[in-house]
Amino acid sequence: MDRRPIGRPWLACTVVVLLAAAAGWAQSRRLLTDVRIVLLDALSPGRLAVMSLAPPSPKTTLSAPADSPKRERNILEQQRRRLLIENARLRNELRLLQRSSGHRRPTETDFLRLRLVEARILGRRGIPDSVKDLLIDAGTAHGLRHEELVLDASGIVLDRGTVDGVQPGHPVLYGTAVVGRIDRIGRWVSHVLPITDPKFSAEVQLIHHTAGTSHPGCTGLLEGTGNACRITGTPATASIAVGDEVVSVDAAGIIGPRFSYGRVIQAEFRSAGQWDVVVEPAVSPTDVTRVAVAVPRLNSRRLQSVRSAIQEDSRP
Amino acid sequence: MTYAFCLTGLTWFSLMLEQAFPDLFPYRSIILPVVIVGMLWDGTSRGILVGGGLLVVDWIIRPTGPPLLPVILSTVIAVFMTRRHARNRLAYHTGRRRQLPDWSLPVLLLLMAAGVLTITTWPDVTASFPVLLPRLALFFRTSVPVCILLTAVMLLTSEPGWRRIS
Numbered sequence: 122m123d124r125r126p127i128g129r130p131w132l133a134c135t136v137v138v139l140l141a142a143a144a145g146w147a148q149s150r151r152l153l154t155d156v157r158i159v160l161l162d163a164l165s166p167g168r169l170a171v172m173s174l175a176p177p178s179p180k181t182t183l184s185a186p187a188d189s190p191k192r193e194r195n196i197l198e199q200q201r202r203r204l205l206i207e208n209a210r211l212r213n214e215l216r217l218l219q220r221s222s223g224h225r226r227p228t229e230t231d232f233l234r235l236r237l238v239e240a241r242i243l244g245r246r247g248i249p250d251s252v253k254d255l256l257i258d259a260g261t262a263h264g265l266r267h268e269e270l271v272l273d274a275s276g277i278v279l280d281r282g283t284v285d286g287v288q289p290g291h292p293v294l295y296g297t298a299v300v301g302r303i304d305r306i307g308r309w310v311s312h313v314l315p316i317t318d319p320k321f322s323a324e325v326q327l328i329h330h331t332a333g334t335s336h337p338g339c340t341g342l343l344e345g346t347g348n349a350c351r352i353t354g355t356p357a358t359a360s361i362a363v364g365d366e367v368v369s370v371d372a373a374g375i376i377g378p379r380f381s382y383g384r385v386i387q388a389e390f391r392s393a394g395q396w397d398v399v400v401e402p403a404v405s406p407t408d409v410t411r412v413a414v415a416v417p418r419l420n421s422r423r424l425q426s427v428r429s430a431i432q433e434d435s436r437p
Numbered sequence: 438m439t440y441a442f443c444l445t446g447l448t449w450f451s452l453m454l455e456q457a458f459p460d461l462f463p464y465r466s467i468i469l470p471v472v473i474v475g476m477l478w479d480g481t482s483r484g485i486l487v488g489g490g491l492l493v494v495d496w497i498i499r500p501t502g503p504p505l506l507p508v509i510l511s512t513v514i515a516v517f518m519t520r521r522h523a524r525n526r527l528a529y530h531t532g533r534r535r536q537l538p539d540w541s542l543p544v545l546l547l548l549m550a551a552g553v554l555t556i557t558t559w560p561d562v563t564a565s566f567p568v569l570l571p572r573l574a575l576f577f578r579t580s581v582p583v584c585i586l587l588t589a590v591m592l593l594t595s596e597p598g599w600r601r602i603s
Contacts, residue, residue, distance in 0.1 A: 130485055133489070137486065141504040164498075168453045172457045391467075
């Protein structure tokens with residue numbers, strides 16, 4: 122019966138235990154993220170080849186009916202945020218126009234246009250459910266770069282190209298919830314830093330809304346705290362209330378699409394003259410099924426109109 | 438060496454399948470049966486080393502809780518292997534049969550692995566029952582048939598002597 126020796130199973134077992142312990146230690150120090158991206162990138166050519174053999178999944182369009190109450194609620198919530206931000210933006214623009222009446226303003230409003238790369242989240246089905254590591258199947262091969270925003274695409278398909286009648290810069294982009302930011306990037310796979318991560322920070326603006334109207338409020342720095350977020354750097358004279366919306370700011374004064382980060386759930390004025398503001402993220406990383414990465418690019422039409430406006434102004 | 442290459446290749450292909458079609462093949466529903474049967478296929482310490490190493494790599498790619506699965510699976514298989522080896526020697530002299538049939542072992546190990554994964558992923562199992570049950574059902578719907586199929590292949594190949602057994 123015993124045709125050959127079984128070797129040293131306990132020695133092999135010990136080696137595996139040591140390997141697992143080393144991997145666990147490295148993971149606790151976050152040393153494995155780069156290795157993970159390399160391994161997933163190595164898997165990707167085969168994965169993409171296998172996926173190409175399968176029939177394509179049906180595309181969802183903007184007019185697609187809501188197939189579940191949760192989806193419908195997502196869509197309505199996204200619309201509400203969009204309208205809220207749009208309202209505040211228009212009020213801001215009106216105020217600026219009133220100040221600089223007589224000056225010509227370009228017809229195009231946005232300096233930046235967005236190309237949205239839709240991506241799947243890897244490692245979220247079946248038994249594993251690792252929320253800490255959000256990996257998506259898009260990388261440099263899809264035109265992504267470091268630090269780009271990752272948005273929730275579960276409500277409405279944000280960018281399916283011209284086939285579906287969706288254009289970059291479409292108003293539907295406004296109000297979309299931010300899931301995180303590209304942290305590490307591979308050729309086909311990227312690692313997302315969720316907004317609740319302590320390493321995450323972004324400049325934000327508060328939108329205060331009273332009965333029927335919305336007003337842009339103060340700006341601050343949003344930081345992750347692990348489970349939620351907080352806002353720092355707000356002026357002591359600012360007016361902050363529970364329920365205020367937290368949205369992205371116009372980067373360097375350039376008008377661009379605004380995204381929702383969440384809502385203020387706690388706002389206390391400390392005796393030291395600082396606000397203690399806690400923000401509940403608009404979307405939890407655990408609820409996200411599909412994401413879209415916002416790849417910004419300059420709006421050439423807007424640039425052209427600005428150039429022509431300058432030329433007209435400089436004429437004697 | 439051929440064995441290690443084959444098992445690594447099969448595991449890699451399983452990972453690709455699971456990543457490509459997560460709806461059809463829930464994560465770890467193919468890789469676990471492949472690695473378990475792969476570890477038992479050889480029946481030596483080499484199987485434990487290669488299979489355990491592959492499970493560690495899989496954990497690096499998709500970490501879920503602490504990496505207990507490679508540790509527990511390797512330990513259980515090492516215990517089983519040592520005891521079976523001793524029992525086989527005894528059976529050779531006394532003529533007594535084995536207590537556990539060979540075909541049942543991979544499925545039992547798969548159930549155990551699913552349990553370990555569940556506990557490491559959801560420490561509060563009872564609270565996450567509504568989420569857990571459909572996921573487990575989806576997992577077993579794929580993994581159990583794959584495991585049975587691979588076990589059948591393993592046992593059938595040993596009959597004509599294509600697979601050396603210890």
